Structures are given as structure tokens and as C-alpha cells.
Amino acid sequence: MKNICNIFLADWKRISKNVVAVVVVIGLAILPALYAWFNILSNWDPYGQEATSRIKVAVASADKGAMVDGISINMGQNIIDALQTNNTIGWVFEDDTEAAVNGVYAGDYYAALIMPEDFSEKMTSFLTEDMSHPQIEYYTNQKKNAIAPKITDKAKTAVQQQVNSTFISTVAESLVKAADGVDDAAKEHGITSGNQTVLDVVTTKMELVSRQLEAYDTILTALISVTDSASSAINMAGQVSPDMSQTVLGNQRALDAMQDILKITSAGNIINSGVSGDLADGLGRISGTMDSIIGIYAQADGNIGRFSSLISSARINLQDTKSILNELQEEMDETLTQLNDIRDSGNYEMLLRLIGLDADKLGSFISSPVEIETEKIYPVENYGSAMASFYTVLSIWVGALILVAIIHVGVRPQKEHPQFSHTEAFFGRYITFFLIGQAQALLVTLGDLYYIGIQCVSPFKFWLAAAITSFVFSIFMYSLTVAFGNVGEALAVVIMVIQVAGAGCTFPIEVLPEVYRKIYEYLPFTYAMNAMKETVGGQYGMDYWKYLGILLIFAVIAVFIGLVVAIPCKKLNEKIEHSKHKSGVMI
Known part of the structure; x- marks a missing residue:
């Protein structure tokens, strides 16, 4: 030691x-x-905003835009507008796409993002049969620095996510607003009351129409019985002649009301278009028959004998009308069953909740349904x-x-x-x-x-x-x-x-x-x-x-x-x- x-x-x-x-x-x-x-x-x-904002990335758009239902859109310009408020990268906005690409080759820019001429057109191509994916052209100078391309690649991914998010959000907002429009139109026509939904009111209306059809069937049966026996017809006509015109006219107004309901429900795509079309045709034919009955009664001028004679000549038409009425009644019953099934399904309840949401909030949610909450373990500043x-x-x-x-x-x-x-x-x-x-x-x-x-x-x-x-x-x-x-x-x-x-x-x-x-x-x-x-x-x-x-x-x-x-x-x-x-x- x-x-x-x-x-x-x-x-x-x-x-x-x-x-x-x-x-x-x-x-x-x-x-x-x-x-x-x-x-x-x-x-x-080196990865903070203050540092990465000094990395120059060129952005240029040659997008010519597109027309959708008479509305002009330009997604390329929308992207540029959004990036102008983004400070994570040193965006340089070039008017000429060729200048932006040449800047990457010269080393003036680390990367460049180019929106081609057909960018908006391809973005909206999902509305046509010829659907194609839009592409953003990305140029990166990997010689200039080893780490910079990793940072600019993240910028490219961020732009892509922003475009996708904006697109999905816009579509979702449009769908909800369209549903709101149908709901508002239904309210204007009186198809909603209190806390009832459109489907509830339509079902109630159609049940009422079904009961009216049963009444019409009774009337037609009585009229057909008149034609079977002249004497019975004269006696029955004598009993019903004072009120016959008013009864038929009242039923005619009921038919008109039901046709109005059909127009509204068809416009809002609430009832299947094929079903609503058949129902409208049947109501139209019955309405025509009722008009004919009113005309026959008017021609008789209150003369029961003449009215009976005219009714007998119209017997075949009445029988055809009754057949149409029976078919219509069956279709009405089937439609009511379908409406009740839809109303009782879970999908309809979910649809009602979606329609009741705010369009902007729903669009924002659908564009980014999952939010990640980061909890840092052993955080480093x-x-x-x-x-x-x-x-x-x-x-x-x-x-x-x-x-x-x-x-x-x-x-x-x-x-x-x-x-x-x-x-x-x-x-x-x-x-x-x-x-x-x-x-x-x-x-x-x-x-x-x-x-x-x-x-x-x-x-x-x-x-x-x-x-x-x-x-x-x-x-x-x-x-x-x-x-x-x-x-x-x-x-x-x-x-x-x-x-x-x-x-x-x-x-x-x-x-x-x-x-x-x-x-x-x-x-x-x-x-x-x-x-x-x-x-x-x-x-x-x-x-x-x-x-x-x-x-x-x-x-x-x-x-x-x-x-x-x-x-x-x-x-x-x-x-x-x-x-x-x-x-x-x-x-």
C-alpha cells in the first residue's frame, strides 16, 4: 500500500x-x-415545431376542379388553404408545379406535393360508374439529408390523412343534411306530430286509408247488388239517392288526401318506390270510377229508373273496380306489415338517432371516429x-x-x-x-x-x-x-x-x-x-x-x-x- x-x-x-x-x-x-x-x-x-417549420416543402396545385350537382369544387385549392394555417412544416406555395419539382432537384426544397389536374374529378368519381382513386404526386430529395425524408414523409402522411378526413367528413355532413331536408319537408306536409317520427305518422295515415278502402268496398258491393235486381236497385236507389252524391264526393276527397300522402312519402323515399307507385295507380283508378259514379248520378237528374238503367250498364266496370280494390287492400296490408317491421328494427332506431345529430359533429366524428389519449410513462421533455x-x-x-x-x-x-x-x-x-x-x-x-x-x-x-x-x-x-x-x-x-x-x-x-x-x-x-x-x-x-x-x-x-x-x-x-x-x- x-x-x-x-x-x-x-x-x-x-x-x-x-x-x-x-x-x-x-x-x-x-x-x-x-x-x-x-x-x-x-x-x-429536432422534431419540435420550431425546428421542423424550417424544413422547406413545396406545394403546388394544377387541379382544374369539378362540378357536383351544379356546385364547383376544387380540392387542390382546399388543401393549399388548409396547409396555410399549418406551421409544422415550412410550406412554400408555388404557382407553377414545374417550379416546385425543379426546386426539389436543385435542393431548394426537401420535398414537394403536387395536386394533378384531375384531382377533384377523381375525388368525386365515386358518384359515377368510373370510380378511380385520386393521387397526390410526392417528390422527395433523399440525397440532401438522411433524416429530413423521414420528417417530410410524415408531412406527406399528414396531408393524406387531412384530405381523407375532410372528404369523409363532407360526405357524412351531406347525408345528414339530406335526411334533415326530408324530415323538414315531411313536417311541412303535416306528416309529423308531437314526438312521433315520420314513419309513425305514415303508418297511422295508411291504417286510416285501409279502413277507408274497406268502406269503399262496402259501397261498391252495394252498388253491384243494385245491378243484380232492377226492383231492388230502384228501392235501394230510392233510399240512398239523397245522400249518394255526398257519400261518393266524401270518399273522393279521402282518395285525394291519400294520393297527396303518397306523393310526399315517395318524394322522401320513405316507402318503396314500387309499392308507392302501384298504390298510386290503384287509387287513381278508383278515383276515376268514383268520378264516373258521380257523373252517372248527375245524368239521371234524380230519376231513379234512369239511374238504375245506367248503373246496370256500368255493372262490369263496378265489378272490375271491386277487384282492383281487393288487390289494393292486400297490397296495403302487406305495406303496413313492412312498415311495422322497419319501425320495430334496431336499424331504424339507429337511423333516428343519426338524423337527430348535428351534421357538423357527426361529420367530424365519422372522419376520425377514434381519438387516442396518450398517457406518457416516464415522460421526457x-x-x-x-x-x-x-x-x-x-x-x-x-x-x-x-x-x-x-x-x-x-x-x-x-x-x-x-x-x-x-x-x-x-x-x-x-x-x-x-x-x-x-x-x-x-x-x-x-x-x-x-x-x-x-x-x-x-x-x-x-x-x-x-x-x-x-x-x-x-x-x-x-x-x-x-x-x-x-x-x-x-x-x-x-x-x-x-x-x-x-x-x-x-x-x-x-x-x-x-x-x-x-x-x-x-x-x-x-x-x-x-x-x-x-x-x-x-x-x-x-x-x-x-x-x-x-x-x-x-x-x-x-x-x-x-x-x-x-x-x-x-x-x-x-x-x-x-x-x-x-x-x-x-x-
């Missing part, structure tokens, strides 16, 4: 007496911090804070690598320690590496927390993780250099490169090639970063201590390399050093 302390004290005495050495030590402490701070600041919030653990760990590794590259790991006998063992030399010199490494860790964490201002739920644990990381990394590279000399330094660089690519630093480990997924659990970066992430976003259980515990295992491995593996490699390192000196150019 005495020799260890003597080696350490002798090192610092020589450093303190050499101004250049002091400056170098200070530089060694500061450089890793600068590396971390610059990288964290450069990645502070910005990208810079999320990446702070990676850049801090990387800077500590770089700091340890610079140490072994500048400060000698070998100890020569001095007056203060003329004799020492390999173990004493190993630990005596390492104390200097440890202290400079701890200064690096302290400076970088203080800068992260109070200069950069990263998010951190536990600053003390953040520093503690950095301190343990610095200890593990410094002794690991120190041991590699003690055991293998310059080859050990090269190994440290190789291991760093592998860790940057394969420790899940910038991309999830699941998306990396298989070779990285297999070595992921054997890299010290993995556990150092995970421990720091626990202090940035929030701690789960004992994970923080578990990661630090696994990280310390690498320190044990490093000590074994430095104390055991280094001994048989000593002669080989001497030969390598001798060969380097002989070259005259190698350090």
Missing part, C-alpha cells in the same frame, strides 16, 4: 511542477464535457434530454480513451519508489487516471444539469451513475493498455465503435441487425446508459441499482486483465515497442 501511495504522490508532484502538464490535465477534464454538451445541444429538439444519457456515457468513454492515449500507464522506478510489484504499479498509476476520470464525470454532469438544463428526476443519482461509469470505463481501458499496450488502445476504439452502433443508443435494439442484438447484453454502454435513463425519465423498482451492479462486473474483468493477463503479455509488448522505435516514425 505504501508503494501505491508513493507512486501516486510522485506522479502528482511532477505534474504540479510542470505548467504544461497542469494545462494538459485541465484539458483532459474539460474535453469530454464539451463533447457531450455540444452533441446534446445540437439534438435538443425533449429529445436532447432523452439523448443526454447516450452522449454523457459516450463522452466519458472518450475521456478515458484520451487519458490512456496521453498519460503513460507504465511506471518507472523513481527515488520515491525504487522497487515495486506489478500490482503496486498498476494501482499506483491508476489512481491518477481515476481522479481525472472523476473530474471529467463531475464536470459533464454539472454542465448537463445546470448549463444545458436537461430533465433529471434525480440529479444525485445521475452524477453517481456517471461517477461509476467513469470508474469502470477508465479502469477497463487502463487495463487493456497495461496488458496490450497500443494494441489495447486500438481495442478500446473498436469496442467504442461497436457500442455506439450496437448498444441501442440511437435506435431500438430490436431494429438492429442480428449480430448487434446478440452482443447487446455484453456491452458496458448498455448498462451505463440504462442507469442514467432511470434518473432522467423516472426510476422503476431496483433497475437503477441492478444496472450499476452489472456495470461493476466489467470493472472486475478489467482488473483481471490488468493484473493477470498483462503478465504473460509483457515480453510481447516489449518486442512490439522495440519494433515501433526501429521504424523511426511510430510513437
Whole structure:
């Protein structure tokens, strides 16, 4: 232990007496911090609106528009109008589509969105038999930057979703407004009362008409009986002649009323058009027959005998009319059954609820029926804070690598320690590496927390993780250099490169090639970063201590390399050093 302390004290005495050495030590402490701070600041919030709004994306429309039911629409212009209020991307609106595309080739724009001439026409093609999908032409410059296309692709997707949402919303609003129009028209014609629906009122009206048809059937039966017996006809005519005209005229008015109802229900598509058409034809024929009866009675001038004679000649027409009436009665019964079935179905109840909704609200709902409520688990304020653990760990590794590259790991006998063992030399010199490494860790964490201002739920644990990381990394590279000399330094660089690519630093480990997924659990970066992430976003259980515990295992491995593996490699390192000196150019 005495020799260890003597080696350490002798090192610092020589450093303190050499101004250049002091400056170098200070530089060694500061450089890793600068590396971390610059990288964290450069990645502070690259996906925020303030940053992405500076990415230029051209938008141009050649859309000629389309006519739908006499209404002119231009979806291309509608998209441009909507994007003018969107600040997530730096939209540049070009009047000429060719200029927009050329701007992408020239590198003036990262991407361009072009609405072709037939965009609106294809958007409305679903109303025709020749339906085709509209397309927005998208141009992207993937040479200019590797990340920019990912951001502009999201902008393209956002525009596509906006177009689809607007289109679906417009169609839904139109359907509801059309249903409202039918409902209003029905109200104007008196087909609604109180809380009754249109279907309820129509059913009631048709039941009334059905009972009237039964009355008409009774009248026709009586008239036909008149023709069977002249004497009976004269007696019956004598009994009914005073009121006959009024009865028939009253029934005629009832028929007219029923025809009016049919016109309204047919216009609103409430009753099947085929059924309503047959019903209207039947009512028309009966109405004509009733007109004929009124005319016959008028021709008789109150003369019962003459009226009886005219009735007899019309007997065939009356029988035909009764047949039509019977068929109409059957159709009416069938229609009533269908209406009752519709009214009792769940679909009709759902239709009533839809018609009762606000058109704008329903359109908005249908265009985006599902809203995702995000509950952030371990929320991190910005990208810079999320990446702070990676850049801090990387800077500590770089700091340890610079140490072994500048400060000698070998100890020569001095007056203060003329004799020492390999173990004493190993630990005596390492104390200097440890202290400079701890200064690096302290400076970088203080800068992260109070200069950069990263998010951190536990600053003390953040520093503690950095301190343990610095200890593990410094002794690991120190041991590699003690055991293998310059080859050990090269190994440290190789291991760093592998860790940057394969420790899940910038991309999830699941998306990396298989070779990285297999070595992921054997890299010290993995556990150092995970421990720091626990202090940035929030701690789960004992994970923080578990990661630090696994990280310390690498320190044990490093000590074994430095104390055991280094001994048989000593002669080989001497030969390598001798060969380097002989070259005259190698350090």
C-alpha cells in the first residue's frame, strides 16, 4: 500500500511542477464535457415545431376542379388553404408545379406535393360508374439529408390523412343534411306530430286509408247488388239517392288526401318506390270510377229508373273496380306489415338517432371516429434530454480513451519508489487516471444539469451513475493498455465503435441487425446508459441499482486483465515497442 501511495504522490508532484502538464490535465477534464454538451445541444429538439417549420416543402396545385350537382369544387385549392394555417412544416406555395419539382432537384426544397389536374374529378368519381382513386404526386430529395425524408414523409402522411378526413367528413355532413331536408319537408306536409317520427305518422295515415278502402268496398258491393235486381236497385236507389252524391264526393276527397300522402312519402323515399307507385295507380283508378259514379248520378237528374238503367250498364266496370280494390287492400296490408317491421328494427332506431345529430359533429366524428389519449410513462421533455444519457456515457468513454492515449500507464522506478510489484504499479498509476476520470464525470454532469438544463428526476443519482461509469470505463481501458499496450488502445476504439452502433443508443435494439442484438447484453454502454435513463425519465423498482451492479462486473474483468493477463503479455509488448522505435516514425 505504501508503494501505491508513493507512486501516486510522485506522479502528482511532477505534474504540479510542470505548467504544461497542469494545462494538459485541465484539458483532459474539460474535453469530454464539451463533447457531450455540444452533441446534446445540437439534438435538443429536432422534431419540435420550431425546428421542423424550417424544413422547406413545396406545394403546388394544377387541379382544374369539378362540378357536383351544379356546385364547383376544387380540392387542390382546399388543401393549399388548409396547409396555410399549418406551421409544422415550412410550406412554400408555388404557382407553377414545374417550379416546385425543379426546386426539389436543385435542393431548394426537401420535398414537394403536387395536386394533378384531375384531382377533384377523381375525388368525386365515386358518384359515377368510373370510380378511380385520386393521387397526390410526392417528390422527395433523399440525397440532401438522411433524416429530413423521414420528417417530410410524415408531412406527406399528414396531408393524406387531412384530405381523407375532410372528404369523409363532407360526405357524412351531406347525408345528414339530406335526411334533415326530408324530415323538414315531411313536417311541412303535416306528416309529423308531437314526438312521433315520420314513419309513425305514415303508418297511422295508411291504417286510416285501409279502413277507408274497406268502406269503399262496402259501397261498391252495394252498388253491384243494385245491378243484380232492377226492383231492388230502384228501392235501394230510392233510399240512398239523397245522400249518394255526398257519400261518393266524401270518399273522393279521402282518395285525394291519400294520393297527396303518397306523393310526399315517395318524394322522401320513405316507402318503396314500387309499392308507392302501384298504390298510386290503384287509387287513381278508383278515383276515376268514383268520378264516373258521380257523373252517372248527375245524368239521371234524380230519376231513379234512369239511374238504375245506367248503373246496370256500368255493372262490369263496378265489378272490375271491386277487384282492383281487393288487390289494393292486400297490397296495403302487406305495406303496413313492412312498415311495422322497419319501425320495430334496431336499424331504424339507429337511423333516428343519426338524423337527430348535428351534421357538423357527426361529420367530424365519422372522419376520425377514434381519438387516442396518450398517457406518457416516464415522460421526457425533449429529445436532447432523452439523448443526454447516450452522449454523457459516450463522452466519458472518450475521456478515458484520451487519458490512456496521453498519460503513460507504465511506471518507472523513481527515488520515491525504487522497487515495486506489478500490482503496486498498476494501482499506483491508476489512481491518477481515476481522479481525472472523476473530474471529467463531475464536470459533464454539472454542465448537463445546470448549463444545458436537461430533465433529471434525480440529479444525485445521475452524477453517481456517471461517477461509476467513469470508474469502470477508465479502469477497463487502463487495463487493456497495461496488458496490450497500443494494441489495447486500438481495442478500446473498436469496442467504442461497436457500442455506439450496437448498444441501442440511437435506435431500438430490436431494429438492429442480428449480430448487434446478440452482443447487446455484453456491452458496458448498455448498462451505463440504462442507469442514467432511470434518473432522467423516472426510476422503476431496483433497475437503477441492478444496472450499476452489472456495470461493476466489467470493472472486475478489467482488473483481471490488468493484473493477470498483462503478465504473460509483457515480453510481447516489449518486442512490439522495440519494433515501433526501429521504424523511426511510430510513437
